Amino acid sequence: xxxxxxxxxxxxxxxxxxxxxxxxxxxxxxxxxxxxxxxxxxxxxxxxxxxxxxxxxxxxxxxxxxxxxxxxxxxxxxxxxxxxxxxxxxxxxxxxxxxxxxxxxxxxxxxxxxxxxxxxxxxxxxxxxxxxxxxxxxxxxxxxxxxxxxxxxxxxxxxxxxxxxxxxxxxxxxxxxxxxxxxxxxxxxxxxxxxxxxxxxxxxxxxxxxxxxxxxxxxxxxxxxxxxxxxxxxxxxxxxxxxxxxxxxxxxxxxxxxxxxxxxxxxxxxxxxxxxxxxxxxxxxxxxxxxxx
Amino acid sequence: xxxxxxxxxxxxxxxxxxxxxxxxxxxxxxxxxxxxxxxxxxxxxxxxxxxxxxxxxxxxxxxxxxxxxxxxxxxxxxxxxxxxxxxxxxxxxxxxxxxxxxxxxxxxxxxxxxxxxxxxxxxxxxxxxxxxxxxxxxxxxxxxxxxxxxxxxxxxxxxxxxxxxxxxxxxxxxxxxxxxxxxxxxxxxxxxxxxxxxxxxxxxxxxxxxxxxxxxxxxxxxxxxxxxxxx
Numbered sequence: 468x469x470x471x472x473x474x475x476x477x478x479x480x481x482x483x484x485x486x487x488x489x490x491x492x493x494x495x496x497x498x499x500x501x502x503x504x505x506x507x508x509x510x511x512x513x514x515x516x517x518x519x520x521x522x523x524x525x526x527x528x529x530x531x532x533x534x535x536x537x538x539x540x541x542x543x544x545x546x547x548x549x550x551x552x553x554x555x556x557x558x559x560x561x562x563x564x565x566x567x568x569x570x571x572x573x574x575x576x577x578x579x580x581x582x583x584x585x586x587x588x589x590x591x592x593x594x595x596x597x598x599x600x601x602x603x604x605x606x607x608x609x610x611x612x613x614x615x616x617x618x619x620x621x622x623x624x625x626x627x628x629x630x631x632x633x634x635x636x637x638x639x640x641x642x643x644x645x646x647x648x649x650x651x652x653x654x655x656x657x658x659x660x661x662x663x664x665x666x667x668x669x670x671x672x673x674x675x676x677x678x679x680x681x682x683x684x685x686x687x688x689x690x691x692x693x694x695x696x697x698x699x700x701x702x703x704x705x706x707x708x709x710x711x712x713x714x715x716x717x718x719x720x721x722x723x724x725x726x727x728x729x730x731x732x733x734x735x736x737x738x739x740x741x742x743x744x745x746x747x748x749x750x751x752x753x754x755x756x757x758x759x760x
Numbered sequence: 761x762x763x764x765x766x767x768x769x770x771x772x773x774x775x776x777x778x779x780x781x782x783x784x785x786x787x788x789x790x791x792x793x794x795x796x797x798x799x800x801x802x803x804x805x806x807x808x809x810x811x812x813x814x815x816x817x818x819x820x821x822x823x824x825x826x827x828x829x830x831x832x833x834x835x836x837x838x839x840x841x842x843x844x845x846x847x848x849x850x851x852x853x854x855x856x857x858x859x860x861x862x863x864x865x866x867x868x869x870x871x872x873x874x875x876x877x878x879x880x881x882x883x884x885x886x887x888x889x890x891x892x893x894x895x896x897x898x899x900x901x902x903x904x905x906x907x908x909x910x911x912x913x914x915x916x917x918x919x920x921x922x923x924x925x926x927x928x929x930x931x932x933x934x935x936x937x938x939x940x941x942x943x944x945x946x947x948x949x950x951x952x953x954x955x956x957x958x959x960x961x962x963x964x965x966x967x968x969x970x971x972x973x974x975x976x977x978x979x980x981x982x983x984x985x986x987x988x989x990x991x
Contacts (some may be wrong), residue, residue: 651831651849653859653863
């Protein structure tokens with residue numbers, strides 16, 4: 468294949484990675500931005516979404532598209548509910564102290580992974596894609612499902628943006644993010660906002676997982692890479708900045724696609740880590756983050 | 761209206777209020793004065809539920825509010841203008857007002873009434889709160905609190921760092937609210953500002969009320985000010 472088409476293929480692969488990464492990382496960024504909680508269990512919520520999608524696909528008879536659509540609704544709701552319970556049962560009791568919540572979410576990560584191992588088993592299991600359409604370009608054919616993942620991720624992110632900027636719930640979240648004590652002084656139930664945000668963050672990871680699982684299979688340890696890449700993205704983009712998260716996800720996703728295709732996936736991870744190091748040294752607040760006062 | 765009886769409160773192991781007793785009636789302006797660290801702001805935080813009273817009771821129209829979750833206190837009609845304003849700086853003026861209106865189900869009538877008091881805010885509705893001038897920020901902080909239609913208004917040093925015209929506007933607003941029957945607790949360091957609106961003055965020393973005086977007839981050179989405020 469010539470260089471041009473090869474580059475196009477690499478960019479398309481990178482775009483799929485970027486789309487899923489943007490969804491996953493926006494959940495992490497949202498939780499940190501509003502709650503100031505570094506959620507180490509975020510990758511486990513991602514994994515849970517994929518594993519639940521497999522269960523739904525197994526148990527629901529009918530065409531794969533039906534099971535997939537059901538998983539796309541059911542998994543984020545269940546994962547979000549689990550996250551909300553974890554928030555109320557654990558994080559709230561720790562008064563959202565930064566160090567304590569890091570330790571607590573590490574514990575949550577292990578609990579969720581071990582629960583998945585017990586119920587789901589150690590094997591990677593495939594989930595059938597809802598459709599098998601192939602886009603035929605002059606140089607190569609490309610999975611229509613992968614392009615659908617990009618469109619779906621973009622629509623979900625647009626929805627998140629609309630909720631944050633133009634809904635009552637979003638206004639409550641932004642006010643709580645600004646100053647939780649003052650928010651309480653104006654009748655905002657901050658505990659409920661936090662539970663909702665933690666659920667929303669986990670739900671976004673679950674949606675990303677359901678979208679990607681027909682491409683990458685479900686496995687109880689699959690949350691590690693998305694967690695690491697999400698941290699890379701939110702550090703580069705600026706913790707708590709949704710815009711920064713999107714830009715950094717595109718940057719990391721596209722570079723990952725291109726470098727993995729032309730060189731090696733390991734090199735892509737090395738370069739991403741190097742970029743994080745440079746950002747931490749020269750712009751610790753991230754590309755779009757606010758400098759601490 | 762609002763009554764604090766024998767309140768102990770503080771921050772963790774640090775006790776700030778020691779048996780504080782105070783009350784304010786409907787349509788009354790109670791000005792609380794004292795040196796830095798006397799516990800004035802802590803008292804307001806205890807009323808609004810930001811810190812828990814370790815002992816004593818806080819009642820509003822006879823109902824105890826000291827055990828309520830902090831977010832339920834404003835729903836009972838207590839508006840709070842914190843020291844330093846503490847606006848939601850990344851939100852627009854309109855959004856700050858909307859936050860204030862949330863307990864009033866976004867009542868348009870309340871919104872219009874509040875904006876009539878501060879017409880300049882109407883011209884700034886789309887502007888980020890952090891970009892307003894100091895005076896405009898204080899207007900917004902008070903407007904946001906008034907959106908709660910408070911029975912009791914708590915003002916923590918609202919004139920701090922403001923120009924005279926703004927101080928006059930705040931005084932006029934407090935007097936308008938007084939005429940409407942709102943009880944106001946005003947924490948104030950400026951003697952002239954306090955005397956221009958107060959019905960009574962409470963002087964705090966070491967976390968308790970040391971002296972309460974009627975404001976009528978008091979002048980800035982009254983010995984109480986030298987004793988408790990250091991002027």
